[in-house]
Amino acid sequence: MWLVAADAPLDRYGEEAINRGLSDLDWVSRAAVAHERVIESFIAAPAVLPMKLFTIFTSDERARDHIRRQSARIAGLVRRVANHQEWGLRVILDRVDAAKTARPVNRAKTATSGTSFLLHKKAARDRSTELARRARETVADLYDRLSEHAATSKRRAASDLPVQGGPLLLDAAFLVASKRANRFRTIVGREARRLGRQGYLLTLSGPWPPYTFVQE
Numbered sequence: 001m002w003l004v005a006a007d008a009p010l011d012r013y014g015e016e017a018i019n020r021g022l023s024d025l026d027w028v029s030r031a032a033v034a035h036e037r038v039i040e041s042f043i044a045a046p047a048v049l050p051m052k053l054f055t056i057f058t059s060d061e062r063a064r065d066h067i068r069r070q071s072a073r074i075a076g077l078v079r080r081v082a083n084h085q086e087w088g089l090r091v092i093l094d095r096v097d098a099a100k101t102a103r104p105v106n107r108a109k110t111a112t113s114g115t116s117f118l119l120h121k122k123a124a125r126d127r128s129t130e131l132a133r134r135a136r137e138t139v140a141d142l143y144d145r146l147s148e149h150a151a152t153s154k155r156r157a158a159s160d161l162p163v164q165g166g167p168l169l170l171d172a173a174f175l176v177a178s179k180r181a182n183r184f185r186t187i188v189g190r191e192a193r194r195l196g197r198q199g200y201l202l203t204l205s206g207p208w209p210p211y212t213f214v215q216e
Contacts, residue, residue: 039209047082048209077214084175085207091170094199139170150174173212
């Protein structure tokens, strides 16, 4: 087991400096990108356990002591993620395209303009409700089926279906065995083509170090 570390000058990464820098999004972004590059350079290792941004020890010995005290937890995490990769999936909805495939709602004819307006409004609400229901069922089914091809998975909170726009319906992470990664990508590609005809856009990202699956 190896702990990857680098010297961090206190004038830039001491407690006071970090507290000042946290209000500067550009500074935080630069630090996060550098942190990520180091982690990703070891992605080919059998198991990588990323530490959080700004994890700082006052000495190498303090870092080693942390590893010793956390040895049981670390061993469990290594068993969980060894020879696995994290893949992220996002699903958004194009409401215009999705509405074309929605079940049509019957519109009764009437001679009264006021009644006609109310029926129009009700029909619009019915279509929106039906679209939201169908979208929830679609992404739930997609998540369940993709989870069958992963060692474990986590679904992050996504926004509810708004009245307009292309909402984020699914934001999920899948821990996939490295040897099955190509198969997983193929399955997602097939789902993307199928659901694309119904107005859903699937975006797969990865492979990533298993950030999602080392946090408890």
